Amino acid sequence: MLAEFEDAKILAGGQSLMPMMNFRYVMPEHVIDINRIPEIAQIEETGEGIKFGAMVRHNQAKNSKGVVARCPLISHGLEFVAHIQIRNRGTIGGSVAHLDPSAEWPGLLAAHDAVMHVQSKGANRDVPIAEWSLGYMTPNIEEGEMLTGVSVTAWPAGHSYGFAELARRKGDFALAGAAVLLNFAGDKIDRAAIALIGVDTGPVRLPDAESLLKDECWSDALLEEAANKASVVSGLDDVHATAAYRQKIAVVMVRRALEQAVARYNGEAMAA
Ligand SMILES: Cc1cc2nc3c(=O)[nH]c(=O)nc-3n(C[C@H](O)[C@H](O)[C@H](O)COP(=O)(O)OP(=O)(O)OC[C@H]3O[C@@H](n4cnc5c(N)ncnc54)[C@H](O)[C@@H]3O)c2cc1C
Structure with missing residues (x-):
């Protein structure tokens, strides 16, 4: 047809x-x-x-x-x-x-x-x-x-993940969000995938942040450094939010999603 x-x-x-x-x-x-x-x-x-x-x-x-x-x-x-x-x-x-x-x-x-x-x-x-x-x-x-x-x-059994987004109201489209997959080998992250939504016309992967995490032991400083790589994405400018605001949110969302993935791997309770 x-x-x-x-x-x-x-x-x-x-x-x-x-x-x-x-x-x-x-x-x-x-x-x-x-x-x-x-x-x-x-x-x-x-x-x-x-x-x-x-x-x-x-x-x-x-x-x-x-x-x-x-x-x-x-x-x-x-x-x-x-x-x-x-x-x-x-x-x-x-x-x-x-x-x-x-x-x-x-x-x-x-x-x-x-x-x-x-x-x-x-x-x-x-x-x-x-x-x-x-x-x-x-x-x-x-x-x-x-x-x-x-x-x-699918990623290997036992891999971890995190997802964070900011929307004005529950159920609204997000201003920006981040999806994270992490695989671990003991204390080290041996593979990472980070994808952003809401900052460009399609989803954006962050290869620099992913390679920064690879073969490293996680720490707050490492997760922060990786999340800061999201600021290179220029961001959409529209009636809902400026590009600069979306860029800032993207960094925070990546950090939160990474923190969730590490906490989940460690068996810690997840914040709502
Ligand atoms: C109030 C509201 C809030 C929403 N909030 C969110 C949200 O927070 N996050 C989110 O992701 N979505 C949200 N949506 C959108 C929702 O997820 C839709 O289900 C989705 O965008 C479209 O899927 P659909 O199956 O309904 O497609 P349709 O509405 O039937 O089609 C959408 C488009 O895709 C085309 N299309 C559909 N299927 C195919 C196919 N197989 N091949 C080629 N073209 C195709 C259609 O021709 C059309 O152009 C929201 C929608 C509403 C009404």
Whole structure:
């Protein structure tokens, strides 16, 4: 149908498309409902990790035993998406196709180096998450293509994670947020992934901070130094916050997410 109809929009959970249609921001000639395609509504455990069908709902992923066990950062981070009614309808595919700069899914997927599976009538292609955002709310999807699924590689059993974001009210889109994965070898961090949301059009990884942490024993000073690397990201300037404010928040969010990950590894109780 995508190949057949001009000016067609896919309807997934409708939690972004319907408000945009109500406001007349988008006025498609055709709406193609993909809610009744069971093949793209499943969560599959693979040898490497998890494959999410595009129609997997936020809450379905959050509550999946496989996701909780193998990619706990994703399950935890999804608690920050909107409100329960929206999490029951909204989908991973809709979130990453809509690509709000502050959406949690893209940041959680960036920390996991996800691969997006895109399909058109005659072809399939895989897009690494690093190449997913082509600009403000512009995903790497061509006319006639749809996202069918997203694969993530799980980190080793026993890895730790943290997620922190600042939103004006609970359930609002974040001004900025950070998702962190840490793997430890004894007292040392042997692998780190840090992804920011809300500061650029797509999720941003912080490779300098990640390599600073690698093979080091954690300390408050080390976590602070790593978090300060977030200040190199220039930050979005909009009606909700200035770029300078988002930059400052990004640093604080990375530090909090790193602290959570270390505390979780040490079996310490987590602050709410
Ligand atoms: C009040 C409110 C608060 C919210 N707060 C948050 C929040 O804090 N964090 C957050 O992340 N999100 C938030 N959202 C958005 C919510 O997460 C949506 O579920 C999500 O952005 C879109 O998913 P959807 O499945 O509803 O997609 P839809 O609304 O159905 O579609 C969104 C867009 O993606 C396209 N699309 C959908 N599926 C595909 C596909 N498989 N392939 C190609 N294109 C596709 C559609 O054509 C459309 O352009 C909020 C929404 C509301 C209404």
